[in-house]
Amino acid sequence: MNLLLDFTQEISMFHRQSLHRVALCMAFVFIGATASTADSPLNIYVVNYPLKYFAERIGGPHVKVTFPVPADVDPVYWTPEVAEIGAYQQADLILLNGAGYAKWVGKVSLPRSRTIDTSREFKDRYLTVKETMTHSHGAKGKHAHEGPAFTTWLDLSLAAKQAEAVFGALARKRPQQKDTFMANFLSLKNDLLTLDSRIKSVVSNRNTVPMIFSHPVYEYLAKGYGLNGRSVHWEPDQEPSPGQITELSNVLEMHPAQWMIWEGPPITSATENLKTMGIRSAVFDPCGNVPPEGDFLSVMQRNVSNLEPIFR
Amino acid sequence: MIQINDLEFHYPTGNFSLSIRALNLARKEKTAVIGPSGTGKTTLLNLIAGIITPDRGVIHIAGTEVSRLNDNARRRFRITSIGFVFQDFELLDYLDVMDNILHPYRITDALKLDASVHQRAGMLATAMSIGDKIKRRPNDLSQGEKQRAAICRALLPQPKLILADEATGNLDPENKTKILDLLFTAVDEDDTSLLAVTHDHELLDRFDRVIDFRDFGNFGF
Amino acid sequence: MDSLYLAYRYITYNRIKTVVLVACITLIAFLPFALQLLLDESERQLMSRAVSTPLIVGAKGSALDLVMNSLYFGNERPETISMEAANRIWDSGLAMAIPMYTRFQARGFPIVGTAMDYFDFRNLRVASGRPLAVLGECVVGARAAEELNLEPGDHLISSPESLFDLAGVYPLKMKVVGIFDRTHTADDLAVFVDLKTAWVIQGLGHGHQDVIQLKDPTLVLKRSESNVAATAKLYHYTEISEKNIDSFHFHGNTEVYPISAVIAVPTDEKSGTILQGRYLSKEETQQILRPANVIDGLLQNIFRIKNVLDAVVSVVALATIMAIILVFALSLRLRQREIQTIFKIGCSRLTIAKLLAAEILIIVSSSAALCGAMLMVVHQFTHDLVRMLFIG
Numbered sequence: 001m002n003l004l005l006d007f008t009q010e011i012s013m014f015h016r017q018s019l020h021r022v023a024l025c026m027a028f029v030f031i032g033a034t035a036s037t038a039d040s041p042l043n044i045y046v047v048n049y050p051l052k053y054f055a056e057r058i059g060g061p062h063v064k065v066t067f068p069v070p071a072d073v074d075p076v077y078w079t080p081e082v083a084e085i086g087a088y089q090q091a092d093l094i095l096l097n098g099a100g101y102a103k104w105v106g107k108v109s110l111p112r113s114r115t116i117d118t119s120r121e122f123k124d125r126y127l128t129v130k131e132t133m134t135h136s137h138g139a140k141g142k143h144a145h146e147g148p149a150f151t152t153w154l155d156l157s158l159a160a161k162q163a164e165a166v167f168g169a170l171a172r173k174r175p176q177q178k179d180t181f182m183a184n185f186l187s188l189k190n191d192l193l194t195l196d197s198r199i200k201s202v203v204s205n206r207n208t209v210p211m212i213f214s215h216p217v218y219e220y221l222a223k224g225y226g227l228n229g230r231s232v233h234w235e236p237d238q239e240p241s242p243g244q245i246t247e248l249s250n251v252l253e254m255h256p257a258q259w260m261i262w263e264g265p266p267i268t269s270a271t272e273n274l275k276t277m278g279i280r281s282a283v284f285d286p287c288g289n290v291p292p293e294g295d296f297l298s299v300m301q302r303n304v305s306n307l308e309p310i311f312r
Numbered sequence: 313m314i315q316i317n318d319l320e321f322h323y324p325t326g327n328f329s330l331s332i333r334a335l336n337l338a339r340k341e342k343t344a345v346i347g348p349s350g351t352g353k354t355t356l357l358n359l360i361a362g363i364i365t366p367d368r369g370v371i372h373i374a375g376t377e378v379s380r381l382n383d384n385a386r387r388r389f390r391i392t393s394i395g396f397v398f399q400d401f402e403l404l405d406y407l408d409v410m411d412n413i414l415h416p417y418r419i420t421d422a423l424k425l426d427a428s429v430h431q432r433a434g435m436l437a438t439a440m441s442i443g444d445k446i447k448r449r450p451n452d453l454s455q456g457e458k459q460r461a462a463i464c465r466a467l468l469p470q471p472k473l474i475l476a477d478e479a480t481g482n483l484d485p486e487n488k489t490k491i492l493d494l495l496f497t498a499v500d501e502d503d504t505s506l507l508a509v510t511h512d513h514e515l516l517d518r519f520d521r522v523i524d525f526r527d528f529g530n531f532g533f
Numbered sequence: 534m535d536s537l538y539l540a541y542r543y544i545t546y547n548r549i550k551t552v553v554l555v556a557c558i559t560l561i562a563f564l565p566f567a568l569q570l571l572l573d574e575s576e577r578q579l580m581s582r583a584v585s586t587p588l589i590v591g592a593k594g595s596a597l598d599l600v601m602n603s604l605y606f607g608n609e610r611p612e613t614i615s616m617e618a619a620n621r622i623w624d625s626g627l628a629m630a631i632p633m634y635t636r637f638q639a640r641g642f643p644i645v646g647t648a649m650d651y652f653d654f655r656n657l658r659v660a661s662g663r664p665l666a667v668l669g670e671c672v673v674g675a676r677a678a679e680e681l682n683l684e685p686g687d688h689l690i691s692s693p694e695s696l697f698d699l700a701g702v703y704p705l706k707m708k709v710v711g712i713f714d715r716t717h718t719a720d721d722l723a724v725f726v727d728l729k730t731a732w733v734i735q736g737l738g739h740g741h742q743d744v745i746q747l748k749d750p751t752l753v754l755k756r757s758e759s760n761v762a763a764t765a766k767l768y769h770y771t772e773i774s775e776k777n778i779d780s781f782h783f784h785g786n787t788e789v790y791p792i793s794a795v796i797a798v799p800t801d802e803k804s805g806t807i808l809q810g811r812y813l814s815k816e817e818t819q820q821i822l823r824p825a826n827v828i829d830g831l832l833q834n835i836f837r838i839k840n841v842l843d844a845v846v847s848v849v850a851l852a853t854i855m856a857i858i859l860v861f862a863l864s865l866r867l868r869q870r871e872i873q874t875i876f877k878i879g880c881s882r883l884t885i886a887k888l889l890a891a892e893i894l895i896i897v898s899s900s901a902a903l904c905g906a907m908l909m910v911v912h913q914f915t916h917d918l919v920r921m922l923f924i925g
Contacts, residue, residue: 079779082663082666082667085666085667086663086664086666089649089664089666103779106729106783106787107667107668107729107778107781108666108667108668108727109648109649109664109665109666109667109670109727109729110649111648111649111650111653112623112630112648112649112650113629113650113653361877363876363877384881387879387880387881388879389879390878390879391878391879391880392879394879396877396878398874398877402870402874402877404871404874405546406542406543406545406546406547407539407542411542415875415878416878416879416880417535418535418536418538418539419535419539419875419878419880419884419888420879420880420881420884422879425535
């Protein structure tokens with residue numbers, strides 16, 4: 001019995017010592033980590049331009065934001081090389097858009113402790129894109145690849161929430177800069193919400209006016225501001241095929257739209273084609289990648305200005 | 313060489329007793345002791361060797377009064393100065409012939425085992441015609457060879473006195489003669505004496521002197 | 534004086550007796566020492582890992598199974614919980630949550646599906662190759678790599694759960710991208726994959742040829758305007774490569790996908806306590822455990838058994854020692870004549886005692902040497918023995 005008691009004591013001693021050791025190690029790692037990086041800017045990797053913009057606005061000189069997607073590639077469909085995945089894994093902070101944006105994220109390994117899904121807070125408000133084809137194989141039955149809609153930031157109130165998530169992550173990483181980050185975030189939030197109110201007031205005149213979205217990327221814009229739009233699959237730099245024209249005509253029968261919203265300036269032949277059908281063109285750039293000029297805010301302001309004629 | 317005076321001995325139990333008024337053995341003398349069993353021949357050898365101590369009397373061997381030594385000194389004296397040859401050879405089964413010959417050196421610090429002793433042991437074995445058998449164990453030897461090995465063991469420490477207790481008793485006539493020859497040669501060549509208890513009456517005339525216990529009985533001579 | 538030499542001669546002459554004596558003494562000394570060695574090692578192995586794992590969340594059920602599975606990747610399979618369990622902990626902000634899915638095997642080694650955070654948490658460093666990056670890759674523990682002779686660039690195929698599991702799990706050919714440094718823990722014997730790769734192995738995520746653009750007519754059962762039905766001949770990839778990774782996808786909500794446990798690393802002591810408090814309600818389907826407590830309980834039981842064994846061994850030892858004394862006493866009697874002889878020649882009683890002592894010394898020290906050698910051999914294998922005995 002005594003022997004047993006001894007063993008128990010020994011174990012609990014051992015246990016306590018090890019706990020102390022672990023705690024000590026963790027403390028050192030923590031101190032070490034903060035000491036070595038407190039001065040250098042936080043190394044942040046993002047998956048789209050809006051997050052880069054948010055992080056840079058909030059973090060200022062305390063962050064170094066990397067967005068490795070080339071300017072001519074849609075970040076939604078971009079896939080990183082192994083070396084680029086390694087760079088993401090090494091980052092202090094990885095900002096994801098969530099809502100299924102950047103499919104590659106679901107196929108690589110990222111450290112969750114350093115990864116922030118900026119839209120997770122409103123995941124119950126996610127929207128989906130209805131695809132036209134379903135398929136089935138094996139025993140699983142029919143399933144459509146109806147992916148989630150991912151341009152969440154086009155509802156600027158949601159963009160503000162994403163910005164808030166970015167702020168929260170930065171503040172947790174650098175508590176000593178929290179006040180600076182807070183001030184920067186509030187300024188950004190103010191800009192975003194001002195824009196949000198502006199769109200609402202633009203739309204409020206005639207929000208039932210039917211329109212066509214050239215691509216299914218405007219779900220959050222439509223939902224957020226109550227737009228009455230239907231999506232087709234047109235590319236701004238491609239001439240519409242006869243099939244696409246027919247499809248559009250079919251849609252127009254039920255949905256007499258006079259405007260088509262484009263992701264970028266469409267080629268002239270397309271606009272000419274549309275004109276013959278009585279449809280005018282307007283550009284609303286989702287701004288997923290870095291704009292050639294201006295920044296997220298200026299692009300969005302231009303977008304709103306482009307919308308104004310529709311609701312006049 | 314041996315001087316015994318007024319020796320008296322009796323065993324604590326039983327009514328056997330031995331008393332010797334006087335017995336002298338000269339240097340290089342070969343003496344045979346004969347007599348029926350129970351007359352005290354072996355007791356005499358044990359008294360001389362100091363294995364048992366007399367009740368009274370004096371035993372001198374080569375100038376040492378054995379009867380006055382303490383137990384430890386008697387053992388040292390015995391192992392260095394007396395060579396014992398037994399009827400049953402009393403070799404150790406687990407040692408080879410050479411180790412048996414060297415055995416006394418290994419069980420006392422009164423004798424020092426060095427290279428010269430090894431050399432002498434080899435020479436002795438050769439002289440006793442068992443030089444080619446020193447790596448054998450006793451069980452692989454004939455009776456005569458066994459006794460020759462036992463004699464080598466007794467002679468190696470160069471004793472002043474050789475005590476043989478029916479050393480030829482278990483041997484065939486040919487070997488009896490040989491063993492006796494070897495013992496006599498040793499006595500002649502070395503500065504030693506021989507006291508041999510024996511029943512082999514045909515060998516008696518080779519001894520210098522014969523002491524018959526039958527003649528003297530328990531009352532000594 | 535050469536007692537040791539004579540004793541040695543005697544011992545070698547009586548070989549069988551000596552061997553039996555040495556064997557008896559060796560065994561009786563070896564047993565308790567080996568037992569102690571094993572227990573020390575199991576305590577070291579089990580406890581050090583348990584202590585460095587603050588909290589574990591899993592389905593309600595055997596606490597020991599849960600801990601054994603998630604800490605040592607044992608064969609016990611606790612009931613699964615869903616990924617929501619990990620998200621719940623993340624969302625609480627109280628702790629870091631590391632999901633663990635330990636269900637599949639590859640050539641006898643456990644496949645551990647987890648997140649990158651696990652490697653930081655366990656301080657696992659890639660010795661050669663690189664960390665996990667893309668779906669379908671694995672990083673192998675040092676000893677698993679050694680035993681399977683794997684290097685970065687090799688492939689490793691997951692084992693089917695059962696031979697007849699035709700409809701369910703397709704073996705996945707994983708690409709070995711890295712080998713971890715040796716840590717002398719269960720991590721050395723594991724094959725690590727991303728949680729999502731583990732789900733692919735389970736068949737929850739899969740890739741296939743783009744059905745809409747199928748060219749081979751034998752693959753398509755029925756094609757209508759809105760649906761393409763493919764035959765079962767449609768090839769399921771058993772390897773995720775650069776070419777087909779785009780076709781890999783998960784059906785349904787991955788938040789309800791299975792995991793076996795979550796390792797929770799609280800931000801501080803208080804958060805840990807609060808987190809534990811959240812699993813107390815009666816309707817709760819999950820349990821939260823401090824592995825150190827569970828392992829402590831296990832060790833207590835082992836020590837209790839050890840005490841019983843110790844008692845048995847000491848009784849046997851006593852009996853053996855008595856038998857050995859008897860053997861020596863009998864051999865003394867057998868050697869009476871020899872003792873008489875050397876006594877007559879002139880050796881002292883002390884010498885006879887020395888001879889016997891030398892004999893005992895030789896026997897005991899050879900037993901000790903043999904026992905030491907055996908213990909060294911056991912020591913070499915304690916790591917695996919402990920795994921065999923306690924983890925399975």
